[in-house]
Amino acid sequence: MIRRVFKRKNKKKSNLDSFIKKYNIPREYLSSNRKATTRGLLVGIFWGFIPMPFQMLAVVAMIPFFKFNIPIAFTAVWLSNPITMPFMYYMEYITGSFILGSEVASVELTMQWFENNLSNIFIPLYLGTLVYAIGVSTFTYFTVNWLWIHSVKKEKRYQKRKDNKKQ
Secondary structure, eight states: OHHHHHHOOOSSOOHHHHHHHHHTOOGGGTOOSHHHHHHHHHHHHHHHHSOOSOHHHHHHHHTTTOOOOHHHHHHHHTTSOTTTHHHHHHHHHHHHHHHHTOOOOOOOOSHHHHHHHHHHHHHHHHHHHHHHHHHHHHHHHHHHHHHHHHHHHHHHHHHHHHHHHHO
16 A cells, blocks of 8 residues: 555656756655665664754765665654653653663753753763664664565555456
8 A cells, every 4th residue: 555655656757856857866865665764764763862953964974874765764853853852852861870770860951950960961861862762763664664564465465366356
């Protein structure tokens, strides 16, 4: 079913095709196949969990090293948005503190508190960040990959039964 949605094309030349040709963009950076999509999710979710400014630039820096769907990676980076960031980063800090066995400081959402406690929370925060970034992005990669393969097999079985009924 997923393949049918992405494979449909108009007979006329689409705006996307003219955009790709005009700016000489490699097709695989915009393709919606299984590998490009899952890799885009992997890269986007990984950088989405990292507390840093300009996460999208980090995705752009990965382009020469991996072939992935760039729009999907950009969208996945927005997993951490201004609404979800405090919850994600607090969860990462708690996890990092638990792994290190250090005491969790009571957190206040003020700039003064962050300036005074940055040296205390930096290592636990980034340790927890690595755990979640690697864990969640890898889990998403394998889950979406498996679901995609499973849906294609299911579609082939359905098509085979449909063809057998016609005969």
